[in-house]
Amino acid sequence: MVFRQLFDSSSSTYTYLLGDRHSGDAVLIDPVFEQVRRDAALVHELRLRLLWTLDTHVHADHVTGAWLLKQRAGSAIALSAASGASGADRLLEHGDRISFGKRYIEARATPGHTSGCLTYVLDDESMAFTGDCLLIRGSGRTDFQQGNPAAMYRSVHERIFTLPTTCLLYPAHDYHGLTVTSVDEERSYNPRLGGDISVEDFTGYMNNLGLPHPKKLDVAVPANLKCGQPDVGQATAGDPQWARLTFTFGGIWELQPQALEEAGERVQIIDVRQPDEFSGALGHIRGAKLIPLDQLHRRVEEIDRTRPVVTVCRSGARSAQAVVMLQKDGFQDLANLAGGMLRWRAEGCSVEGGAA
Missing domain, CATH: 3.40.250.10 (Rhodanese-like domain)
Structure with a gap:
C-alpha cells in the first residue's frame, strides 16, 4: 500500500494519502484548500487515481480541499451524515466502507469534538485516522460545534481503544511536531483519556480548558459545511495561464x-x-x-x-x-x-x- 503523511504548517493539519499499489486507486483524508496543488502533484507523480476525499469532520481551523480536488481530479467527496454538510457525494454512517482497489477504510462514528466526527480505520486495523477526536497525548476540544466531553470519552474508549494495541493512530492535527502514536500508548499515557481516568475526570478537565476560539472559525465552518465550495463570485487562486504548466x-x-x-x-x-x-x-x-x-x-x-x-x-x-x-x-x-x-x-x- 502507498501511504504518505502531509502537513500544512499554517493550520498544523495532517493530510493522509492512501493508495492501492496494484490498482492505483487512492483516497485522501483531510485535504487542505491551500495545499490542493501539492496534493494533486503527489497523486500524479505516484501514478495514482484519486477516487475519494474523506473529511474526518467539519473543520473550524482550515477550509477543506475536497471541492477543489473534485474539480481538478474528479474525486468524490465523503464525510459523516451527521455533519450537516451539503455537497458531498456520499454521507457516511457508522460502519460504512470506502473502497480503493482491493483495500477499504471503515468509518467509525466518534462524536464528541463535533457531532459529525468520524475515525477512519484501515481494513486490517493496522492504522486509524482519528481526526480531532483523539490527538497524540491529548484530544480535540469540546466547547463548540456540538462538542460533548462525555460523548468523546465514550467514542475513544469504545471505538478507538478497542482496536488492536499495535494499531497506529494518526490525528488530524499536532502542534508539537509529533506524527503518530498507537492504541497502547494512548491507553497508557494519554493524560486526558488514558489509564484510570473516568468520564467525570475527563468532563471536568475539558470544561475548564478556557481556550480561545479558532481564528478561522467564522470562515472555515461555513465553507466546510459546503465541502469547501467557494461562494458564487468568490475568487479562487487559479493556475498560471501563460503556458501549459x-x-x-x-x-x-x-x-x-x-x-x-x-x-x-x-x-x-x-x-x-x-x-x-x-x-x-x-x-x-x-x-x-x-x-x-x-x-x-x-x-x-x-x-x-x-x-x-x-x-x-x-x-x-x-x-x-x-x-x-x-x-x-x-x-x-x-x-x-x-x-x-x-x-x-x-x-x-x-x-x-x-x-x-
Whole structure:
C-alpha cells in the first residue's frame, strides 16, 4: 500500500494519502484548500487515481480541499451524515466502507469534538485516522460545534481503544511536531483519556480548558459545511495561464519541451549553465539568454519582469534552483524546463550549436 503523511504548517493539519499499489486507486483524508496543488502533484507523480476525499469532520481551523480536488481530479467527496454538510457525494454512517482497489477504510462514528466526527480505520486495523477526536497525548476540544466531553470519552474508549494495541493512530492535527502514536500508548499515557481516568475526570478537565476560539472559525465552518465550495463570485487562486504548466510535489512549476515550443516568444528563456556548456555538445535553445546560476542574483536586472521566465540547464536541477532564487527576487511567472537540455534534445526539439 502507498501511504504518505502531509502537513500544512499554517493550520498544523495532517493530510493522509492512501493508495492501492496494484490498482492505483487512492483516497485522501483531510485535504487542505491551500495545499490542493501539492496534493494533486503527489497523486500524479505516484501514478495514482484519486477516487475519494474523506473529511474526518467539519473543520473550524482550515477550509477543506475536497471541492477543489473534485474539480481538478474528479474525486468524490465523503464525510459523516451527521455533519450537516451539503455537497458531498456520499454521507457516511457508522460502519460504512470506502473502497480503493482491493483495500477499504471503515468509518467509525466518534462524536464528541463535533457531532459529525468520524475515525477512519484501515481494513486490517493496522492504522486509524482519528481526526480531532483523539490527538497524540491529548484530544480535540469540546466547547463548540456540538462538542460533548462525555460523548468523546465514550467514542475513544469504545471505538478507538478497542482496536488492536499495535494499531497506529494518526490525528488530524499536532502542534508539537509529533506524527503518530498507537492504541497502547494512548491507553497508557494519554493524560486526558488514558489509564484510570473516568468520564467525570475527563468532563471536568475539558470544561475548564478556557481556550480561545479558532481564528478561522467564522470562515472555515461555513465553507466546510459546503465541502469547501467557494461562494458564487468568490475568487479562487487559479493556475498560471501563460503556458501549459505542471506543478511538482517539490513546489516548482514545470513545462515540457513541447509546451515551451508552443509558448514561443511570449516567454524569455534563461539558460543557467556555464558558458562552455552553453556552446558545448548539447547546444542551446534559440533565443536563450545565458546567465550562469552563480551569477544569477547579481544579474537579475537583465531579466524582463513583465514577461514569463523559463529557466534551463542540462538536466533541470540547477534551473529548478534558479526558479527558487528568482522567486525570492520577486519574479512571479516562472517555470522550469522539465528534464533540461537532455530531454529537449531527446525529444527532437531544435537547438543552436551542439553536436550532430
